[in-house]
Amino acid sequence: MKELVSIETVHGAIVEFRERPVVVDQDLASYFGIETRALNQAVKRNEARFVDYAFQLTDEEFDRLRSQNVMSNEGRGGRRTPPWVFTEHGVVMAATVLNSDRAIIASRRVVEAFVSAKRGSKTIVPAEAKHRSSLAPIASDFLPKLKAQFEALMNTEINPKQRRTAREEAEEFISSGLASLKARLNKGGLENDEIEARVLKHLAEAEEARARAA
Numbered sequence: 001m002k003e004l005v006s007i008e009t010v011h012g013a014i015v016e017f018r019e020r021p022v023v024v025d026q027d028l029a030s031y032f033g034i035e036t037r038a039l040n041q042a043v044k045r046n047e048a049r050f051v052d053y054a055f056q057l058t059d060e061e062f063d064r065l066r067s068q069n070v071m072s073n074e075g076r077g078g079r080r081t082p083p084w085v086f087t088e089h090g091v092v093m094a095a096t097v098l099n100s101d102r103a104i105i106a107s108r109r110v111v112e113a114f115v116s117a118k119r120g121s122k123t124i125v126p127a128e129a130k131h132r133s134s135l136a137p138i139a140s141d142f143l144p145k146l147k148a149q150f151e152a153l154m155n156t157e158i159n160p161k162q163r164r165t166a167r168e169e170a171e172e173f174i175s176s177g178l179a180s181l182k183a184r185l186n187k188g189g190l191e192n193d194e195i196e197a198r199v200l201k202h203l204a205e206a207e208e209a210r211a212r213a214a
Contacts, residue, residue, distance in 0.1 A: 006109070007109065007112055007113045007116055010023070010027075010031070010109065010110050010113035010114075011113055011116070011117055013027040014113065014114065014117055015065065015068070015085070017057065017061055017065075017085060018055070020087055021087070021088075021114060021117060021118070022085035022086055022087055022090075023085065023086050023091065023110065024065070024083050024084075024085055025039055025040055025083045025084040025085065025086070026079075026083060028086055028091060028094065028110070031106040031109070031110060032094070032095070032098060032100070032102060032103040032106055032107075033100075033102045033103075033106075034098070034103075036083075039084075039094065039098075040084055042094070042097050042098055043084060043094065043097070045097075046097050049093050049096075049097065050090055050093060050094075052087075052089075053086065053087050053089045053090035053093050053197070054084055054085065054086045054087065054090035054093075054094075055084070055085060056082055056083070056084050056085075057082040057083055057084075057085060058082060059082060061082065062082035062083070065083070088110070088111050088114040088115075088201055089197045089198065089201060091107050091110045091111060091114075092107050092111060092197040092200045092201060093197045094107070095107035096197065107200070108200070108204060111200065111201055111204045112204050115201075115204055115205050153166060154166050154167040154170070155167060174206075177206075178203070178206060
């Protein structure tokens with residue numbers, strides 16, 4: 001599945017409409033291993049679940065999408081109707097509706113790409129170069145001291161009976177929390193699909209943050 005749906009592949013398919021990053025229906029359908037028509041039919045059958053999570057482009061937006069050369073022709077004569085696009089919540093909701101192993105796995109990869117893209121956009125700030133010189137004294141003096149103090153704090157023994165440090169306690173807390181969430185989601189049966197979509201999103205963010213921390 002990683003070869004079929006890579007974060008890099010999804011990055012190239014994420015576009016922005018109405019000030020929101022989205023993925024086009026035909027790309028999402030290809031990740032899920034189904035036809036675009038089947039995906040859109042599933043959305044229409046469960047329209048209430050996709051409010052604010054997916055929307056159909058206007059003709060003007062569709063023209064702009066085609067001008068960006070990110071749309072491949074579908075069928076003879078190309079596509080005539082504007083596509084649906086999905087936010088990261090919409091991607092997870094679509095996987096929930098389709099309820100296939102491939103769709104669920106693919107949705108996690110797509111959400112990871114959304115999270116990664118957001119993190120990348122936040123780190124690229126035009127004003128960064130302007131303020132870099134003013135931050136130089138802080139970086140050369142204060143930050144190393146802060147790092148040393150933080151390391152000392154994390155290595156402090158806070159569980160004398162088991163001789164465990166704050167770092168070890170924190171790592172165990174994060175691991176057990178993620179494991180509990182995964183186990184709960186794998187059981188299924190959540191009463192509110194919207195909650196499930198949001199939890200999956202935050203779970204992907206938490207796993208990425210944990211990897212960065214390590």
